[in-house]
Amino acid sequence: MKRFLLLFLAIGVLAACKTKKKAGEGSGEQMTIADFQALFTPGTLPYKLTADTLQLKLPDSLRLDTAAMRFLTDTLSKGDFGRNENVKYFPLQRITGNAVNYIVVKAVGRTGAVGYLCFMNKKGKYLSRLRAATTEGDDSAVTSLLLDAKNVIKISNEKKLPGNRTALKEDFYGVNADGSVNLIMTNSNGxxxxxxxxxxxxxxxxxxxxxxxxxxxxxxxxxxxxxxxxxxxxxxxxxxxxxxxxxxxxxxxxxxxxxxxxxxxxxxxxxxxxxxxxxxxxxxxxxxxxxxxxxxxxxxxxxxxxxxxxxx
Missing domain, CATH: 2.40.128 (Lipocalin)
Incomplete structure (x- = not known):
């Protein structure tokens, strides 16, 4: 009886270990949209993404694999990194919005990090994205994101100028259900x-x-x-x-x-x-x-x- 009980417990442990393996990562199970969304930390509005947040190093174990990237787009970071640069993608936040839902993805390459605000429809399909935040680049500029409680998107671009001066440009956007955005207004001192x-x-x-x-x-x-x-x-x-x-x-x-x-x-x-x-x-x-x-x-x-x- 004791031997039978030990065998039963061993089988249960093995089954539990299998279930912990992420879908799409050699598990033999195809990743679903629910699996993909579960990789992101649930968030609420307002939401802010800054260069300081992008600079925080994340473990490779959190990296989005090929199965997960299938739910986004092959051109997510096109133009932001070198052609042969090895870019890693990490899930940050998922937020329920009014017209669309939001997924925030961090891309890391040799030259820096970029944050993307991705627009998903209510069924989880990728629509489009905005380049929302960056670490400081060669042009001494950083970009940050604020998504407020009314779903208004503010993207701020701050650039260092000679003489300890800075040029700040703030663009405010509204987003439509198809993922397109409308520029509402711009504030700039540069x-x-x-x-x-x-x-x-x-x-x-x-x-x-x-x-x-x-x-x-x-x-x-x-x-x-x-x-x-x-x-x-x-x-x-x-x-x-x-x-x-x-x-x-x-x-x-x-x-x-x-x-x-x-x-x-x-x-x-x-x-x-x-x-x-x-x-x-x-x-x-x-x-x-x-x-x-x-x-x-x-x-x-x-x-x-x-x-x-x-x-x-």
Missing amino acids: PTNVGQIFNPIDTLPRKNKFSGDYTSGDMSIVSIRDGEDAKTFQFFITFSKDNGNCKGELSGKGHFIAGNKGEYKDKETSCGISFQFSAGRVNIREIGGCGAYRGIKCFFEGGFVKKAKKKV
Whole structure:
């Protein structure tokens, strides 16, 4: 009887050990979305992510493996690390939001660490992400994130300048149910020439023939990046007119309605933008009231010339 009891206990211990093995890590079990979400620490709003948090070293045992990364995207850290750099990904937080849910992922490479705020739909499918926080890079700049209780995203970029001065730029975003974001407003005490514009979609793919950066003068840019399919595109527009007295910024997801024509309609306001693409140029005009995103005496309109892509 005692021998039978010991055998029974041994079998129970072995079974318990097997259940502790994570799905997808040689366990023979396919990882589910519930398994993936369980890797992240549950969090609540407001949530803050800073450079100091990114600098905290995490054990490799917490690293997201290939099975887990399947629930995100292969291009999560594209443009932020060297081509042959070995990048490790770590789960930080998962937070339930209004329009979307949030997953916070830390990427670590030889050159530093980057935090990404990923947008997931209510079923757990990855939609898109924002580059939300960084450690100090070669440009002496750091980026931090604040996601407040109303689901407003604030991304702050602080750069050290000569003479113990700093330039601070704060961008405020709202997020839609499809994962697209709208730039609500920008606060800045730093220079605003186009070479120093913070482009929130800069690292997204640009394989479409119309994707690229289009400029008009030194302080206005229309940035176009690939969408989730051939019928959509991501855009970011910022302009400054009348010696900086009239400014506007807007970002979102547009749709191609013809071969070289695109259109954007804001879900929160009556704002709409028409895009007319031609060889090396894009013309934009408002097709709805976009006063929430610009000054009252200027409009989203005009022609912009495509910049040549820098050779890497």
